[in-house]
Structure formats: C-alpha cells, structure tokens
Amino acid sequence: MPRQTMRARTGIVDVVVVGAGHSGLAMSHRLSELSIEHVVLERGEIANSWRRERWDSLKLLTPNWMSRLPGAPYAGHDPDGYMNMDQVVGFVSTYAEKTAAPVRTSTTVLNVEERDGAYSVSTDRGDWRSRAMVIASGACNEASVPVCAQAVPDRIFQITSKDYKSPGQLPEGGVLVVGASATGLQLAQEIHSSGRPVTLAVGEHVRMPRRYRGRDVQWWMLASGILDECIADVDDPVRVRRLPSPQLIGSEDHATLDLNALTAGGVQLVGRLAGIRAGKAQFSGSLRNVCSLADLKMRRLLKAFDDWAATTGAADPMMPAEEFNATRIGNSVPLGLDLNSGEIRSIVWATGYRPDYSWLKVPVVDRKGQLQHDGGVVAPGLYALGLPFMRRRKSSFIHGAEDDVRDLGRHLAAYLDKKIGVRPPFLTANSEMVV
Amino acid sequence: MQKQQTTSKQANANNGVNVEALLGAREALTQAPEAARFKWRASCEWLNGTHSRTTVDEYFGLGEAQKHRNVFQFDTDHPQIFASEDNGATPVELVLVGLAGCLTAGIAAVAQNRNIQLRKVKATLEAGMDIQGILGIDSDVRNGFDGIKVHYDIDADASADDIASIVAQSQKRSAVFDIITNPTDVTVTVG
Numbered sequence: 001m002p003r004q005t006m007r008a009r010t011g012i013v014d015v016v017v018v019g020a021g022h023s024g025l026a027m028s029h030r031l032s033e034l035s036i037e038h039v040v041l042e043r044g045e046i047a048n049s050w051r052r053e054r055w056d057s058l059k060l061l062t063p064n065w066m067s068r069l070p071g072a073p074y075a076g077h078d079p080d081g082y083m084n085m086d087q088v089v090g091f092v093s094t095y096a097e098k099t100a101a102p103v104r105t106s107t108t109v110l111n112v113e114e115r116d117g118a119y120s121v122s123t124d125r126g127d128w129r130s131r132a133m134v135i136a137s138g139a140c141n142e143a144s145v146p147v148c149a150q151a152v153p154d155r156i157f158q159i160t161s162k163d164y165k166s167p168g169q170l171p172e173g174g175v176l177v178v179g180a181s182a183t184g185l186q187l188a189q190e191i192h193s194s195g196r197p198v199t200l201a202v203g204e205h206v207r208m209p210r211r212y213r214g215r216d217v218q219w220w221m222l223a224s225g226i227l228d229e230c231i232a233d234v235d236d237p238v239r240v241r242r243l244p245s246p247q248l249i250g251s252e253d254h255a256t257l258d259l260n261a262l263t264a265g266g267v268q269l270v271g272r273l274a275g276i277r278a279g280k281a282q283f284s285g286s287l288r289n290v291c292s293l294a295d296l297k298m299r300r301l302l303k304a305f306d307d308w309a310a311t312t313g314a315a316d317p318m319m320p321a322e323e324f325n326a327t328r329i330g331n332s333v334p335l336g337l338d339l340n341s342g343e344i345r346s347i348v349w350a351t352g353y354r355p356d357y358s359w360l361k362v363p364v365v366d367r368k369g370q371l372q373h374d375g376g377v378v379a380p381g382l383y384a385l386g387l388p389f390m391r392r393r394k395s396s397f398i399h400g401a402e403d404d405v406r407d408l409g410r411h412l413a414a415y416l417d418k419k420i421g422v423r424p425p426f427l428t429a430n431s432e433m434v435v
Numbered sequence: 436m437q438k439q440q441t442t443s444k445q446a447n448a449n450n451g452v453n454v455e456a457l458l459g460a461r462e463a464l465t466q467a468p469e470a471a472r473f474k475w476r477a478s479c480e481w482l483n484g485t486h487s488r489t490t491v492d493e494y495f496g497l498g499e500a501q502k503h504r505n506v507f508q509f510d511t512d513h514p515q516i517f518a519s520e521d522n523g524a525t526p527v528e529l530v531l532v533g534l535a536g537c538l539t540a541g542i543a544a545v546a547q548n549r550n551i552q553l554r555k556v557k558a559t560l561e562a563g564m565d566i567q568g569i570l571g572i573d574s575d576v577r578n579g580f581d582g583i584k585v586h587y588d589i590d591a592d593a594s595a596d597d598i599a600s601i602v603a604q605s606q607k608r609s610a611v612f613d614i615i616t617n618p619t620d621v622t623v624t625v626g
Contacts, residue, residue, distance in 0.1 A: 204607075271616070272617075274616075274617040274618055275617075275618050277618065282618050284616045284617050285615065285616030285617075286612070286617075289603055289606040289607065289612075290607075292599065292603050293600075293603045293604070293607060296596060296599055296600045296603060299596060300596070300600075
C-alpha cells in the first residue's frame with residue numbers, strides 16, 4: 001500500500017467515502033482535485049466485489065475502450081475485447097495507486113448516524129466524524145432471492161449468482177436457473193455446456209444483439225446518446241432503475257447470447273417462477289408475452305439506432321440494418337416441475353441483487369430497502385454513487401462514474417462551503433443541478 | 436429509448452379513457468399504499484340443477500366501502516349436451532369474458548396513454564379443455580384449460596409493431612391475465 005493511503009487518521013475529516021470500488025475511487029480522485037480532505041473506507045480490498053463476488057468466467061458487458069475512469073482511459077491493446085475479472089481488479093487497483101487514494105482497507109463501516117449536521121461513522125477500526133459522506137458501497141451487496149425459495153425441498157442444492165463461481169460447485173444432474181438477465185443467461189449457457197441439463201425460468205427481460213451493423217451494441221448506446229440519457233428526461237424513473245441487465249456476454253467471438261441461442265443448445269425455457277407448492281415449482285403462463293415484449297423493445301431500440309445513424313450520417317460507411325428472429329417458444333411450455341422427481345438437482349438463483357444499508361442509521365431508505373435520492377443527492381452532505389440510472393443511464397457503468405463524480409463533487413464542495421441549504425437540489429433536464 | 440414512437444403524431448387521440456385520472460390515481464396511491472388495497476366481492480345463490488346466479492354489487496377500495504352504479508347479475512349453467520338447461524354461460528366461459536374484458540380495457544388505456552386512436556378492437560378467444568379431467572376419467576388430465584388463445588383484430592392509426600406493443604403491454608398490466616397465468620391461493624370455508 002502506498003504511503004499516501006495512510007495519511008488520513010481516524011478522527012475528523014471533511015468527507016468519508018464508503019467503498020473503494022471504481023465509484024468511490026473516482027470520487028476520491030475528484031475530491032483530491034478539489035483539495036477536499038477525505039478518507040475511503042473499504043471493508044475488504046480495493047475492488048472487493050469484483051474480486052470475490054463474481055463468477056470465474058465473467059467478463060464485462062462493455063468493450064474495453066469504454067472502460068475508463070476520470071483521468072484514466074483504457075490503455076491496453078485490445079480495445080474491442082472485454083475485461084475479465086482479474087483485468088478489472090488490475091484496472092481499478094492501478095487507478096487507486098495512480099491517484100494515491102487515501103483508502104483504509106479491511107475497515108468495515110458498522111454504523112453511520114447524523115448528529116448536529118455531521119456524520120458519525122463507526123467502523124471495526126476506529127470511528128470517524130465528517131461533514132459529508134459518499135455512499136459508494138454498490139447496489140449489489142446481497143443476492144435477492146424470492147420468498148418461495150424457502151419452499152424448495154431440502155434435497156435440492158441451492159446457490160445464488162453471488163456465490164456461484166463455476167459449474168463444478170453444482171451436483172451432477174438437472175439445474176433450474178431462475179432469472180433471464182445477463183447473469184441468468186450466462187450461467188444457463190455455461191452450466192448447460194457442463195453437461196447439466198438446464199431449465200431456465202424467464203420473466204421480463206431486456207434483449208440486445210452483441211453487435212449491430214458491424215458495431216458493438218454498447219457503441220450504439222453511447223454514440224446515439226442513450227447511455228447519457230438523464231433520469232429527469234425519463235417517463236418512469238422507478239421502472240428504468242429496476243430494469244434487469246441486458247442479455248449480453250463479453251466473449252472473444254462477440255457472440256450474441258439470447259434465448260434463441262440457449263434453446264438451440266438444448267436449454268428448456270419456462271415462464272417466470274410463480275411459486276413452489278408441495279415440492280412442485282410452478283411457472284407463469286406469461287412466457288410468450290414477456291418474450292414478445294422483449295422482442296418489440298429490441299426492435300424499437302434498433303430502429304432508434306437506425307434513425308440516429310440516418311440523421312447524423314453515421315450510417316454511410318456501415319452495414320445495412322439487420323433483423324433478428326423473434327424469440328422461439330415451443331408449442332408446449334411446461335407450467336410445473338416436480339422438484340422431488342430427481343430431474344432437477346440444483347437451483348441457481350439469478351434473481352438480482354439488493355443493496356445493504358443496515359449500517360446506515362439515517363432515515364433515507366424507503367420501505368423497499370432502496371436509497372431515496374435526487375440524482376445521487378441523498379440528504380444534506382450525504383451522497384450516493386454507482387446506483388442504477390442514478391443520474392444517467394450510464395451511472396452504474398464504470399465509465400459512468402466520471403460525469404457523476406464531477407456533478408456531485410461540485411455539489412459536495414458547495415455544501416462544504418455552506419453555499420447550499422438543507423433542501424436537496426432538483427435535477428433539470430440538462431442534468432445541471434438547480435442550487 | 437423506451438419511449439413510444441407512434442407513426443402518426445395525432446395530438447388528441449380519444450378512446451374514452453381518462454388517462455390523466457388513472458395517472459393521478461397512480462401518483463396518489465404511491466404515496467398512500469394502504470388505499471390501494473381493494474377487496475372484490477361476489478355472492479352466488481344456487482337456483483336449481485347446475486344453474487346459479489351470482490351478484491356483484493359492493494366492493495372495498497380507497498379505504499372505504501364502494502358500490503357499483505347498478506347491481507349486476509350473472510347466470511351460469513351448463514349446456515344441454517351436459518343434460519343441463521343452458522340458462523347461462525358456463526363458468527369457464529365467464530373466465531374468458533373476464534380475460535377479454537380485462538385485456539381489451541387495457542388496450543384502450545395503453546393506446547390512450549400513447550396517444551393512439553383506436554377505431555376497432557375485436558378479440559376472439561378460444562380455450563381448450565379435455566373434459567376427461569372434470570369427469571374423473573383420467574387423473575393425468577387437469578380440470579382446467581390446457582391453453583387459451585386470444586386473437587386481436589385492431590384497426591388503429593399506428594404501425595403493426597406499435598399495435599403489437601400495446602397488446603403486449605396490456606397483458607403485462609392485466610389482472611385477469613395474471614390471475615390465469617399464475618397460481619392464486621384459494622381458501623374455501625363452509626359454515
């Protein structure tokens with residue numbers, strides 16, 4: 001650990017940043033630029049979740065050229081590839097070193113309270129008091145598993161996507177994968193390839209081709225402005241913040257991973273897991289509709305790309321518009337599965353994540369366990385980072401941290417200068433804050 | 436990217452749905468989740484044979500007792516080929532009535548919200564059923580439908596994809612679609 005990382009001592013500091021992932025480190029860099037004294041508290045190591053809470057084969061869903069942090073563009077030789085987890089950990093750790101971030105590792109925040117306009121932070125390695133605080137502990141602290149998991153018979157091995165590493169953890173035999181986001185599809189494909197027949201329970205999902213008209217779909221998302229879309233411009237902020245990750249995989253051949261690819265390989269699709277009763281899993285009869293919703297939305301997205309390309313002239317050197325087959329659903333979709341028959345030996349829950357704010361004793365968490373915030377401004381002097389669509393669609397992306405820490409860093413600096421009152425400011429359409 | 440793009444930019448589609456009121460209710464009920472808890476009620480009296488009459492009148496919602504403008508009654512019976520008198524639709528046909536009514540109402544509301552003028556909406560429904568189930572001939576055959584097919588003919592000033600998208604969104608938001616496609620806990624008591 002560089003010497004500088006130890007410069008802050010337990011005690012009083014202007015800002016405490018919780019979490020030394022890419023968001024927390026980007027904010028630390030911004031605060032250093034603004035000469036604001038701060039400390040970054042990290043329960044484990046730098047980039048801890050990337051190190052310990054991801055499966056072995058995972059690669060980023062964004063191409064390397066997009067992986068940038070403030071002052072640190074991608075510098076490798078494979079701009080169109082996708083980083084594996086070791087590479088992400090290397091990228092984030094190098095960033096922490098280069099920026100000399102004042103990180104306290106192996107320091108778990110146990111309790112945060114607001115007292116007399118400042119924050120009291122207790123950790124297992126001493127206490128801090130700060131005028132402002134940044135929550136950069138991520139949105140994926142706990143696996144979110146439906147209540148019906150409790151009704152799964154004991155003989156079935158269960159694991160969440162947070163603990164899953166590779167198919168070898170699972171017993172031989174059939175596997176029910178629940179969830180059809182990027183996670184569910186990637187695990188379904190890898191587990192099925194390991195010789196364990198997979199049944200995939202599919203609810204609402206987001207379908208996207210990996211490449212479109214010769215370009216990575218993330219290029220289109222960025223170039224056409226979709227990733228920069230501001231939360232203030234969205235009709236239904238609650239819905240967009242809850243969208244599952246698009247069905248994508250980062251692989252060397254830039255392959256598209258969709259439900260058609262899985263069924264072609266022999267994966268059985270069923271509807272959303274609706275419940276488990278007397279050892280029987282029950283699946284919703286809505287499979288056809290969730291698939292046609294996803295197909296229609298994908299077509300609208302690609303049409304929006306085409307329209308953008310035609311308007312801006314970007315289309316000229318490009319391959320023509322492409323069409324993709326509708327999601328194929330068999331004539332007869334099983335509505336139930338007897339979990340005691342021996343056909344299914346394990347269940348993999350790829351049903352999403354939720355943040356853990358049990359340590360945050362400030363009344364800013366709603367009844368669904370989500371942080372209430374206005375574009376990342378939570379309360380006077382209290383900020384969030386890295387949450388889905390927090391300020392912009394890209395807020396939860398690595399490259400999304402740059403704009404968010406610039407905006408929130410400015411706001412935080414003004415707060416410390418007492419230029420901002422108690423009420424959090426509101427976002428306007430151009431994402432500038434009204435102070 | 437999720438915003439609707441209609442082929443025609445009509446300013447004022449009118450499908451007879453008060454979307455502003457619905458959106459207002461959604462806003463209000465987000466703030467007051469208790470008021471969103473409804474109880475739907477029906478009472479049924481046996482008349483004779485397989486013929487019954489079900490009455491729908493009161494329900495509970497927005498925190499208080501509510502009443503329909505009129506009392507509605509529905510006779511159900513079995514057809515003559517089941518040696519009954521056919522005094523009303525079969526109960527399973529009323530399930531189709533519920534599904535069609537719910538999806539079609541949803542289509543009107545979604546189209547209104549997307550500012551798409553509907554000219555004609557017609558649904559045809561067909562549900563398959565192997566009555567070996569209800570007759571107890573084969574225990575592997577379920578009592579209920581083995582599938583439901585709903586077909587919509589829609590005339591509206593919108594592209595085929597936009598119309599398909601309205602129908603898909605209506606299914607996504609439909610109570611009866613959910614009731615049919617997902618299990619529901621049913622408690623029956625006597626006393």
